[in-house]
Amino acid sequence: MKIKEVDRTANIAWSPVNQYPIYLAAGTAAQQLDATFNTSASLEIFELNLNESSSEISVKASLNCDSRFHHLVWSSYSKAGSTGNGVLVGGGDRGQILIYDVGKILSGQGGLIMQQEKHTGPVTALDFNCFQTNLLASGASNSELYIWDLASPGAPMSPGAKAQPPEPVQYLAWNRQVQHILASAFPGRAIIWDLRKNEPIIKVSDSATRLRVKCLAWHPEVATQLCLASEDDNHPLIELWDLRFATAPLKTFHGHSRGVLSLSWCPHDPDLLLSTGKDNRILCWNPNATQTDQELVCEVPSTSQWCFQLLWCPRNPALVASASFDGHVSIYSLMGGQQISTPPNKIAESFPGMSSFSTPAPPAPQQKPVILRNAPKWLQQPCGSSFAFGGKLVTWEKGSTSVKVQQVRSEHEVVGRAEELEEALQSGGEAVQALCEKRRLAASSHPHILQAWEFLKARLEEKSSQALLTLLGYEPPKPKGEMTGMRDGPGNEAHASDLNDHIGALDLKGLKSESRPLIRAVVLGEWDSVMRNCMLESWKEALAAALTYAKNGPSLMSLCQILGDRLQNEGKLGEAMACYISAGGLPTLTSSFGADSLQDIVEMAVLLQQNATGSGMPPDDPALNKYFEQYAQILCSQGQLQLAYKYLANSTQPKLVLMRERLSVALGMVTQQPQSRAVEKRGSIGRVRTYSSSSTSSYYQSMGVDSYYQPPPASASVSSTAPPPASLHQGMNQSPTPTHSAGTSKPQIKGAPFVADPSVSFQSSYNAYAPQAVPGSLGTYPGPTGGTWGGSLNATGSTQGQHPIPPNPGFIPPPSATATYSAWSYNSSSVVTDDMHAGYGMGGGTGPGSQASQLPSLTPPSSALPSVTSSFHPLASGWNDPPTLRTPQKPKQSTVSGVSMGQEVVPSSTPPPPVAPNPVPFSAPTQAPPKPIPAEHQVLHDVLQGLLDQCLIVTTHPQMKRKLDDVRKKLEILDEKLRNEELGPTTLEGLHQLVGGVRTGDYPQALAIHSQLVDSGSFATLSAFMPGLKSLLQVARQMGIYVH
Known part of the structure; x- marks a missing residue:
């Protein structure tokens, strides 16, 4: 986007990188005429101010010259005593090299300090060495090349013998990485000079295209690479060469339709190369692109005339200056900006009398904005850093595939004290006393904190009451001497009785003394009034009395609370702390401290907690939680995650629990693994399987989709409400044998549809199993029959309900069937459960918790009723179902079980078989209770x-x-x-x-x-x-x- 413009036909040069503000020098171009045919020459310096909305560039200084310029360069070199703005060097028509002091030009003191006329023709090429700013290379016609030292410009040197055949030097460029390498461009080739050898080291030319070199540019970072531009309209090429492989160019860039006139490689980003040509285009290339379609980055909107010079700004790499043959010096920005327009006041001056007409709306801008494929290097981060949880600093550098993680610790004192406290808690005893003494000495400048640590140290001693009384000034009484002997004899009961009567006759009410409240408190234990009414100057005596006569626990804490509150209200903070700590009053302790005593609060609370419970863990107290949260955050920021977790381990507040969970994840205590989608789906979707049967008395519940047990096809009926026995061959993944359904005893017709109980919910449990049956008395039992069964499972597979069905004393098992089962024994007064597997029981399993316990009891049927043949349709096979019983079905003789209330009865189409004779009586033994642990x-x-x-x-x-x-x-x-x-x-x-x-x-x-x-x-x-x-x-x- 064009942001500034000035009407000049001139060669241009940017100010050096160390110059601020940014200047642009413009010297009148030789062999060119403007629209006024003016033949005068001048050297102007423009100041670039991007904050101004105007498109004009203000002229900072101007100097009339005797000669026009073929080339202009600006160096930061300054002699001693100069202003430090550097020097401007221009190549004249008649072989002159004109050297100007920029500081003198800006101050209006002339500026020409030196003029050399070593060359015989126009000086068309100039360049300063970027390592030694006093070295100037100049080139003219007839292959003339000279190296000038501005410190002593009287004797220039030649880099070597003149190139043959003699040709004008089109362009000169010093290498950006090696200071003694110089490149020169001639119409048919480029010659690289080594000034240490004073000879050319290589000649670069393209014999295939007969490249006519107009200009060249060195790679900013790779010393052996350079670009050559051809001004030939038949071959408008830009070639990238590597001097190590100089037989052919590495790359060739095709974009211009006519010859290239100027090249400029960005010194701040090697991925940006600008070129301008006779096709009126300014193209931006990426010479380092690996793909052909990414080589052309963008096109800079320009004028409709040729640009003969193109320069990157050394200080602001987003700016590009161009000089065109139509008499304009333009400044473009690759980062966008405000598009300039022709000032309306100049148009009005050219057309007088137009002010009366209305001004039309300005047209929309026609130039397309410059869009770069990638961010320029000067905008890319060369490095970066970020703080992570736990006080870690993550840093990275551009070009590196690794990151560095470092622990940053700024609060060394806090971390040191936290580690000391932890060591003291682990050691206990003398270590805790030593820590309290150290803290007491460190708090010498804070009297109330010092006194708090003194009382805390006494509180933590083995004989705390005696130590506290000593601290209050009450030494324990010492014996006057050693006992010399002991006398023992018979007692005198009569004397004791007389003494008792004498004491009972005393009247304490008549005793009027100031010590009466104390005597009453000692005798009756009423210390509350003493703490509320005593003089605060005597707080030590009151506290000593409470420690001596009050019981440890709530009573002592309440008394110390009363006295401490009175002292705190009077501003006696240290004395109040002594009262609170003496009773271990953690909630009241915190209100006595300021915000700058956070660590003292935490340490005292933890030490008192260890003294009270022996755990050394912070208490879960609302008055302390905010301090523990702040302290834990500080420890986290210093990388002490384990200690921070400890101070939140017992917290139950949601905010602290959330912080504790984050710490547990950071410490690796909890590993978050994604759950299988298939498992989640199988465990959350329940489905009811239906089947038809000839019996309405069901012994097996209908399981969900994920049931791993299918009842074997058989026919049976019983005339009892007793639960059926469990299979002797049940596996880990098999469902238990469910309890018996209830209903009225009626014959059922074959083919009756399944009727689901709407009050029973069905769910499935993934990979669940139920406790195995307790072996009881053995007997033969027929296979399961279909019917109406309901089982309710929760999300974890535990059974619902806790009331088992007691066995019916009149239960009569049926005769032999296709499979043998063990009879489950129950006792109406005791229930055997398996706690270990309780969480994995399938709903509808035998034993406690069966859904069948909610069904009505059965009415014993008549043995004369005919039995029916059961027809069972097995369930669809699951992915992990155990094999079903495949024994062939045979007609069985049994009694008809009852039909559930409200169940539809359908007439039978098959004659029932005969009734089973001689049933075996069933007894239910009791289960012995588990043995106690020794x-x-x-x-x-x-x-x-x-x-x-x-x-x-x-x-x-x-x-x-x-x-x-x-x-x-x-x-x-x-x-x-x-x-x-x-x-x-x-x-x-x-x-x-x-x-x-x-x-x-x-x-x-x-x-x-x-x-x-x-x-x-x-x-x-x-x-x-x-x-x-x-x-x-x-x-x-x-x-x-x-x-x-």
Whole structure:
């Protein structure tokens, strides 16, 4: 986008990179005439101000010259005593090299400081060395090349012998990486000179296209690469050459339709190369592009005339200046900007009398904006950094595929104190006392904090009451001497009785003394009035009395609270703290501190908590939670995530729980894994399977889509409400035998449709199983029959309902059938449950929790009723269904079971078989209660179960809860082995040592004992529960949970 323009036919040069503000020098171009045919020459310096909305460039200074310029360059070189604006050098018509001091031009003091006439023809090429700004290369006709040292310009040097045949030097350019390499462009070739050798080292020419070199440009970063531009209209090419492979160009860029007149390679971005040609176009290239379609980056909108010079701005790489043959010097911005338009005041001056006419609306801009494919290098981040959770600083550098993660710690004192506190809590005893003493000495400038640490130190001593009284100035009484002997004799009961009567006759009411309230408080324990009414100057005496006579606990805390509040209201902060700490008043302690004492609050609270409970964990108190949250955030910012987690471990507030979960993820305690979509779908969709049967008395519930047991086809009927027996061959993934359905005993017709009970909900459970049946009395039992069954399952597969169906005393099992089953025994006064598998039971399983317990009881049918033949249609096979019974069906003789209330009865089309004779009576034995755990091993159960319960209370993550549920099952296995005395003495001794480590909070030692047990014990015995113990210890250690 063109942003500035000035009407000049001139050669141009930007000010050096260290010059500010940015200047643009313009010297009248030689061999060109403007519209006025003016033959004068001048050298002007324009100041570029991009903040101005005007398209004009203000002239900062101007100087009339005797000669026009073929080329103009600006160097930052300045002699001693100059203004530091550098020098301008121009090539004249008659071989002159004109050197100007820019500072003098700007100050209006002339400016020409030197003129050299070494060349015989027009000086058409000039360039300053970018490493030694005092070295100037000049080129003219007849292959003349000179190197000038502006410090001593009287004796220029030649880089070598003149090139043959003699040709005008079109362009000169110093290498951007190697300071002694110079490139020169001649009409048919480019010659590279090595000034150390004073000879040309290589000649570059394209014999295939006979390239007519007009200009060249060195790669800003690769020392051996340069671009050559051809002014031949038949071959308007730009070729990229590498001097290491100078037999052919690396790349050839085709974009111009006519010869190229100027090249300029951006010094700040090697991916941007500008070219202008006789086709009135300014193109931007990416010479480093790997694909041909990405080589042409964009086209810069320009005028309808040729541009003979094109220059990048050294200081602002987004700006490009061009000089055209139509007499305009234009400045473009690759980053966009305000498009210039012709000033209306100049138009009005050329057409007088037009002011009376209305001014038309300006037309819309026709130039297309410059759109770069990629961000320029000067806008790209060379490096970057970002702070991450936990005080980590992530840094990266451009061109590198790795990032650096560093721990940033700014609060060294806070971290040091936190580590000292943790070490003291681990060591206990003298370490805690030493920490309190250190904090007391450090708080010498804060009297109230100093006094608080003094009383806290006394509060944490083994004999805290005696230490506190000593601190209050009440030393314990010392014996006057040693006992020399002891006399013992018979008592005098009569003397004791007389003394008692004498004391009882005393009248305390008549005693008028100031000590009466104290005596009353001592005798009756009424210390509240003393604390409310005593003089505050005597607070030590009142506190000593409370510590001596009041009981520890709520009573002492209440008394100290009363006295402390009175002292705090009077502004006696240190004395109030002494009262609060003496009773361990954590909630009231915090209100006495300022915002700058956050760490003191946390340390005192934790130390008092350890003294009260022995856990060393922060208490969950609303008055302290805000301080623990602030402290945890500070520790997080310093990278102390483990300590920060400890201070939030017992918090139950939602905000603190959320922060604790984030810490658990950062510490690796919780691994978030995506759940299988298929599993989720299977576990959440329930479906009812229907089938028809000849019997309305159902023994099996209809399972969901994911049921893993299909009842075998058989026909049977019973005349009892007793639950059916479970199969002796049930596997882990088989459903249990459900309880009996209820209904009225009526014969059912074959082919009756299935009628679902609308009050019963059906759900499925993924990969669930039910507890196996308790073996009872054996007998033959027919296969299942169809009917109306309902089972309700929750999301985890646990059964619903807790009331089993007691067996009917009149139950008579049917005769033999195609499969043999064990009869489930029940007792009306005791129910046997399996707690370990309770969470995995299928709805409708036998035992407690069966949905059938909600159905009406059966009426015993008459044995004279004819039986019917059952027709069972099996369910569709599931992906993990066990094989069904494939024994052939045979007619069976049994009684007809009842029909559920409200069930439709359809006439039978098949004659019933004869009734089964001689039924076998059924008895239901009672189940013995489980054995107790031996008393010497009960501590194993209590400690491990208590630790598990605390972990379940603290954790909120679903995955962690599932892990702890699995630990619970392992602990139940351990309890069972303890009951049955299946563990050897070595294993039991190791388990007691492990539990001892848990009780002392030494989890590393407990885990070490666990490893020894696993290595030395029996794998068959320990593998059932030892993994669960290890998981429990690891979780408790990570979450900072301790059991004492």
